[in-house]
Each structure stands twice: as C-alpha cells, then as structure tokens.
Amino acid sequence: xxxxxxxxxxxxDGSTALLARSFVKGAEEKGHECEVLNVCEMxxxxxxxxxRCGYEGPCSIHDDGDRIRSAILSSDMLVFASPLYxxxxxxxxxxxxxxxxxxxxxxHQKGLRSCLLTVAWNSDDWTFDSIVSHYRTLVRxxxxxxxxxxxxxGCGTPDMTRGSRYPREAYELGRSLRSETTCxx
Ligand SMILES: Cc1cc2nc3c(=O)[nH]c(=O)nc-3n(C[C@H](O)[C@H](O)[C@H](O)COP(=O)(O)O)c2cc1C
Numbered sequence: 001x002x003x004x005x006x007x008x009x010x011x012x013d014g015s016t017a018l019l020a021r022s023f024v025k026g027a028e029e030k031g032h033e034c035e036v037l038n039v040c041e042m043x044x045x046x047x048x049x050x051x052r053c054g055y056e057g058p059c060s061i062h063d064d065g066d067r068i069r070s071a072i073l074s075s076d077m078l079v080f081a082s083p084l085y086x087x088x089x090x091x092x093x094x095x096x097x098x099x100x101x102x103x104x105x106x107x108h109q110k111g112l113r114s115c116l117l118t119v120a121w122n123s124d125d126w127t128f129d130s131i132v133s134h135y136r137t138l139v140r141x142x143x144x145x146x147x148x149x150x151x152x153x154g155c156g157t158p159d160m161t162r163g164s165r166y167p168r169e170a171y172e173l174g175r176s177l178r179s180e181t182t183c184x185x
Contacts, residue, residue, distance in 0.1 A: 001076035001113075001179065003027055003034045006068070008082035008093025010040040015119040015161035019150055020081040022167040023117060026174025035071050039096040044068065046095045053102035065099045073106055077113040077177070078144065080135065084120035087130040097138070107142050113177075114144040117170055121156035128153070148173050 005024060009016035024034045042064035052060045059065055072078055082093040089097065100107055116135045120127050128151045139146045150173060152166035161167065 001032050001177070002074060003032050003077040003079060003177075004068075004071045004075040005034055005036045005079040005081060006093060006096055007036055007038045008040065008080070008090045008096070010090070010092065011083075011158075012038065012041070013158065014083070015152065015155045015158050016081050016083045016117065018158060018161050018167050019117040019119060019152060019170040020079070022170040023079065023081075023115075023150075023174040026171040027177055028174075030175055030177060031179055032077075032174075032177060035075070037068055037071055039068070040090075040092045042067070044092065044096050044099065047098040047101055055101060056105045057102060059099065059102040061099075065096070065102075068096055068099070069103050072112070073103060073110065075112065076110075077115075077147070078107075079115050079117060080138075081117040082131075084118055084122075084128065084131055087127075088134060089131060100142070104142070109143075112142075112144050113147050114139060115147045115173060116149040117152075117173075118150070119152035119155035119161060119166070121154070123153035127151075147177060 007020050027034055045061050045063050050060050082089045150169045155161040
C-alpha cells in the first residue's frame with residue numbers, strides 16, 4: 001500500500017526523523033511504498049478560516065498544501081510523525097493538519113489507516129496524554145483506522161533516541177503492516 005508520512009520536526013536528522021526512517025525501513029521491507037513529506041521544509045501556511053473551500057473544495061491558499069493533499073488522497077495510510085512541543089504536535093504539523101479542512105470529507109471517505117510516531121524529552125507517565133488524546137480524536141473524527149503508536153519517552157536528543165527501544169518499535173510497526181490495500185477509494 002501507499003503510505004504518506006507527515007514529518008513534523010524541523011530537525012531533519014533529529015529524533016522524530018529517526019523514528020520516521022525506522023518506520024519507513026520496516027514498511028518498505030514489507031513492500032509498502034512510502035512518501036515522506038517534511039512539512040517543515042515545505043511552504044505550508046496556516047489555515048485562514050476563510051471557508052471558501054466550504055470544508056471540501058479548492059483551498060484559497062496556494063502553497064505546498066496542494067502537494068500534501070494529493071499525497072494523502074492517493075495513499076492508503078497516513079503517518080503523523082512529530083516531536084512533542086508543549087505536549088502537543090509541533091506548530092508545523094498542526095498547520096498541515098488544519099489544512100485538512102478543505103478535503104475533510106475526502107479523507108473521511110477513504111478510511112485511511114494511520115499511526116502516530118512521537119518523541120519527547122520527558123518520561124513521566126503523563127507526558128503523552130495530550131497528544132495521544134488529540135491523535136485518537138483525529139482518528140475518530142477523520143474515520144482513520146489506528147495501526148499503532150510509538151511514544152518515545154526520554155528521547156530528548158538523537159543520541160538518547162538511538163540508545164532507546166523506540167527506533168526498533170517504529171521499525172516493527174512498519175513491518176507489522178499487512179499488505180492488502182483495504183482503503184476505500
Ligand atoms: C519548542 C519545544 C517544545 C518542547 N516541548 C516539550 C514538551 O512539552 N515535553 C517534552 O517532554 N519535551 C518537549 N520538547 C523536547 C522535544 O520534544 C525533544 O527534544 C525531541 O527529541 C525533539 O525532537 P527532534 O529531534 O525531532 O526535534 C520540546 C522541544 C521544543 C524545541
């Protein structure tokens with residue numbers, strides 16, 4: 001199946017990227033085709049709330065949001081890879097998510113599979129409560145089918161992350177994906 005990976009860390013060689021690369025390696029070994037969209041290197045402006053799209057239609061902002069839209073709508077799975085920023089998604093990832101506004105119904109109709117890959121400095125047991133709650137709400141609202149989460153606690157630097165179990169978990173998650181394409185077109 002085709003997998004769109006939204007990479008929401010400004011550090012191209014940071015901890016989020018480590019998890020995203022590990023996931024992609026596992027998924028590709030199983031024959032899946034991954035497209036990594038580094039939303040921090042793309043021009044993705046925040047939704048203006050103009051609602052000219054009517055929640056499903058052309059967006060009035062012409063930027064790389066169009067590329068993200070076509071990548072997601074031609075995929076079977078959507079991966080949210082983000083560092084934890086103040087207990088939520090990075091602003092760049094949130095901007096990309098808000099732009100779903102103009103193709104909300106299309107995403108819902110596809111029944112995409114999804115997963116969450118995230119890293120944080122902290123390792124308290126409540127570290128990921130907010131982002132997990134947000135992710136689960138997106139799954140519910142957008143009609144996604146959750147395939148799993150990798151919650152990288154204590155991953156404050158790339159070295160900490162490399163020494164942790166989480167790159168392996170991300171790799172195993174990628175490898176665990178079944179190959180049939182079950183997404184509604
Ligand atoms: C703006 C900012 C906000 C952060 N907020 C949190 C946070 O709320 N909780 C936490 O545990 N770590 C937080 N961190 C630490 C990062 O999540 C952590 O360093 C992560 O490894 C960064 O991933 P990256 O290498 O992909 O940039 C924050 C870092 C930054 C720069």
